[in-house]
Amino acid sequence: MVKRIRRAAVLGSGVMGSGIAAHLANVGIPTLLLDIVPRELTKEEEAKGWTLEHKQVRNRLANQALERLLKQKPAPLMSKDNIALIETGNFEDDFHRLAEVDWIIEAVVEKLEVKKEVFARVDEVRTPGTIVSSNTSGISIAAMAEGRSDDFKKHFLGTHFFNPPRYLKLLEIIPTEHTDPDVVAYMKSFGEDVLGKGVVMAKDTPNFIANRIGTYGLLVTVREMMQGGYSVGEVDSVTGPLIGRPKSATFRTLDVVGLDTFVHVANNVYENVEGEEKEAFRVPEFMKTMLENGWLGSKSGQGFFVKQGKDILELNYVTMQYEPRKKLVTPAVEMAKQAKGAAAKLQTLVYADGDRAGTLLWNIIAPTLLYTARLVGEIADDIAAIDQAMKWGFGWEQGPFELWDAIGLEKSVRKMQSEGRDIPSWITDMLDDGATSFYKTENGRLFYYAPGGYKTVEENEKVIHIRRLKEARGVIKKNAGASLIDLGDDVALLEFHSPNNAIGADIVQMINEALEEVNRNYKGLVIGNQGKNFCVGANLAMMLMEAQDENFFELELAVRQFQQALLKMKYNPKPVVVAPFAMTLGGGAEVSLAASRIQAAAETYIGLVEVGVGLIPGGGGNKELYIKRLNSLPRGVDVDYVKIAASVFETIAMAKVSTSAAEARELGFLNHRDGITMNGDHLLYEAKQAVLSMYEEGYRPPVRKKVPVAGESGYAAMLLGAQSMFHSGYISEHDLKIAKKLAYVLAGGKVPYGTEVDEQYLLDLEREAFLSLIGEPKTQARMQHMLVKGKPLRN
Numbered sequence: 001m002v003k004r005i006r007r008a009a010v011l012g013s014g015v016m017g018s019g020i021a022a023h024l025a026n027v028g029i030p031t032l033l034l035d036i037v038p039r040e041l042t043k044e045e046e047a048k049g050w051t052l053e054h055k056q057v058r059n060r061l062a063n064q065a066l067e068r069l070l071k072q073k074p075a076p077l078m079s080k081d082n083i084a085l086i087e088t089g090n091f092e093d094d095f096h097r098l099a100e101v102d103w104i105i106e107a108v109v110e111k112l113e114v115k116k117e118v119f120a121r122v123d124e125v126r127t128p129g130t131i132v133s134s135n136t137s138g139i140s141i142a143a144m145a146e147g148r149s150d151d152f153k154k155h156f157l158g159t160h161f162f163n164p165p166r167y168l169k170l171l172e173i174i175p176t177e178h179t180d181p182d183v184v185a186y187m188k189s190f191g192e193d194v195l196g197k198g199v200v201m202a203k204d205t206p207n208f209i210a211n212r213i214g215t216y217g218l219l220v221t222v223r224e225m226m227q228g229g230y231s232v233g234e235v236d237s238v239t240g241p242l243i244g245r246p247k248s249a250t251f252r253t254l255d256v257v258g259l260d261t262f263v264h265v266a267n268n269v270y271e272n273v274e275g276e277e278k279e280a281f282r283v284p285e286f287m288k289t290m291l292e293n294g295w296l297g298s299k300s301g302q303g304f305f306v307k308q309g310k311d312i313l314e315l316n317y318v319t320m321q322y323e324p325r326k327k328l329v330t331p332a333v334e335m336a337k338q339a340k341g342a343a344a345k346l347q348t349l350v351y352a353d354g355d356r357a358g359t360l361l362w363n364i365i366a367p368t369l370l371y372t373a374r375l376v377g378e379i380a381d382d383i384a385a386i387d388q389a390m391k392w393g394f395g396w397e398q399g400p401f402e403l404w405d406a407i408g409l410e411k412s413v414r415k416m417q418s419e420g421r422d423i424p425s426w427i428t429d430m431l432d433d434g435a436t437s438f439y440k441t442e443n444g445r446l447f448y449y450a451p452g453g454y455k456t457v458e459e460n461e462k463v464i465h466i467r468r469l470k471e472a473r474g475v476i477k478k479n480a481g482a483s484l485i486d487l488g489d490d491v492a493l494l495e496f497h498s499p500n501n502a503i504g505a506d507i508v509q510m511i512n513e514a515l516e517e518v519n520r521n522y523k524g525l526v527i528g529n530q531g532k533n534f535c536v537g538a539n540l541a542m543m544l545m546e547a548q549d550e551n552f553f554e555l556e557l558a559v560r561q562f563q564q565a566l567l568k569m570k571y572n573p574k575p576v577v578v579a580p581f582a583m584t585l586g587g588g589a590e591v592s593l594a595a596s597r598i599q600a601a602a603e604t605y606i607g608l609v610e611v612g613v614g615l616i617p618g619g620g621g622n623k624e625l626y627i628k629r630l631n632s633l634p635r636g637v638d639v640d641y642v643k644i645a646a647s648v649f650e651t652i653a654m655a656k657v658s659t660s661a662a663e664a665r666e667l668g669f670l671n672h673r674d675g676i677t678m679n680g681d682h683l684l685y686e687a688k689q690a691v692l693s694m695y696e697e698g699y700r701p702p703v704r705k706k707v708p709v710a711g712e713s714g715y716a717a718m719l720l721g722a723q724s725m726f727h728s729g730y731i732s733e734h735d736l737k738i739a740k741k742l743a744y745v746l747a748g749g750k751v752p753y754g755t756e757v758d759e760q761y762l763l764d765l766e767r768e769a770f771l772s773l774i775g776e777p778k779t780q781a782r783m784q785h786m787l788v789k790g791k792p793l794r795n
Contacts, residue, residue: 003102008029008031009103012106013061014107017065019076023166025082033088034089037058037093038057042060045057062089066088069086074166076164078659103133106122112139120148131157137208138208138265139268141174142177153176153178158172160173162392162393171200197679200380203379206269210392212269212375213386218262220363221364222287224364226284231316236249238361252304255303260291346407351407370416386400387399402438437449443471443472444468444471460682462679462682464684466684477510480498482494482510493526494510494527494528497531498539503538503591511566512565525691526579528581533583534582535591543558547774547783559618559771562619563620566619567759571702579599580592581680585609586608589608596701600674600675602660602680604658604660608622608651611738616773617766617770618766629648630644630708632668641714645718645747704759709747711750711753712752714743715747745765781793
């Protein structure tokens, strides 16, 4: 039986080691972070009179890593409080403490001999049964374990996290022939269920899966750029979102990763393969010159791009001078931008013969697809693992084989053959067998092609795909903004699918219809979706149009209907669990706050941000955040309503948005009953389980009761804070007007302190304030600016 991981240790406190320690702390695992003992004192240490024997000196490297974790952007810690779970030490004084932990992760320098020395020491002190792994990005796992004890080898494997560990989903697990299959199975489920990772099983080959293909694709792109006479900026303008890759595209990605890191990874393959493949991993001379110059990218201030004033310049790799950034604008690019869907965009581009962008992209994509196809069986057992690795590790929207399906397997192979490209025999055999795509879906299940026929894509039971669910079971009811779907086990799912999942009349209507349907036929309701963001708020364009046309009666009706739908949801007899993730702003936060319970993805960025467009929340958000803060206080304590109202006022007036679900709890958007899901792919499953457990426990909706408010004294206190900010020049006159309205609503109007008021009264105050503000020209100017520019206007 495999030992459960309750405590861990990370060896090496560099960027990766400290990042892994931070992520372990994020999931609640106490972690020991060790590094080498410094051999010299710093000037600051000398000034303090410390010696090389001082504990702070000996632990300096790990302690400095901890300090960096608190300053890094994006933050490696989901809450700064999590740092308390990381204990620092050093390799000389604390190595024996590895006997106390259940998992030891090595993240020292990428040199085989150094790693072997570390593991020899680990083998001497570890408790039998302790799992040991290396976070190497490509060194042989088997070679590291040579000479170690049998128990060590049984419990040893590669666990390759991608940087930054908190944000990049991929975890490549690389077992050796000696690794116990039970250890492999345990680490896979632990990686998915506890660490929230997308786990892919990789073979022990140079650079494993994602770095092998990603590095090849980047080097192909560089060579094609040089051969075709394209510029760095031109390449980046067409190798990003246009083809389903991250905004950082090719060279901006290299600047973020660091040229030194990239060259190290490329050289690792170069030194371990032969022939034509070896040549493909040869780093071009101009990149070696950049390395010698120290032009490493973001970490050194310049790389393929450099910022000069407000301008971003691109490197001319011929002259090694920086020039204004260029974009590749061609007929195919313009047509692709108009095309609907990823497949149509890609086909428009790769088959645009004679078009500069089309030629570039075909000559990048075709060799990368063929190279990947040749590696099936060598780097991973199946195409699904390769596709998942590229999506989770490099942020591709489609893996190589999914992309191949999108451009059309038969058509692309014909084009490749006409150009004399070598097609792997398993693909020509596949086409001869009549299989024309790598993937197919039947009855809501996904299958991938493997020699001999299609096989089911094996996934964790907690992964739910809404699209496949709809294909298999259909839809209960739908309109343009939302669909009601049977989630199984007598639980229904309300999915938003309006543009940006913005809330309009259609979604409000579906909330009401969903509650009626659930109360008749289901145990409860989950509100969730699998868009880019959960919900970015109300339909701003629609509201602005109505306000400019002075249709205040229609606006008042729309706001009232949204308020009533959420009030109905709050007191619904069956449980309603909202599953927010990513951006959950404005109306999205209000929907969440009205739920029986929230099951939030760990990466949930929730906030009531309406002041940014000159408004205050209008769907009950002010009231619900205030009530949630009130209810979070222990029973029997003296409650200071002014203090609570002021803290809610600060959260809303400053448009505070959580940077994680853990921080959302600190801001009061989540309480102790609400859940947090580490793995976003498991969010709907865990929300559904929450509904079922509430139903089985005999769920009763909250009892409707009056709300004690801060009244006039609270209003005065909040106003005083806002006026001092205005007089200090921090906020504008219009900001002050918004703050006064918000303070009035949160205080419950001009009533005595402690007055108990009805929720409807608070909703009426909120709606009146919202409508008065939306009629203001300066608010309308803010709304217009947000719609056009995508950022707030200060006026």
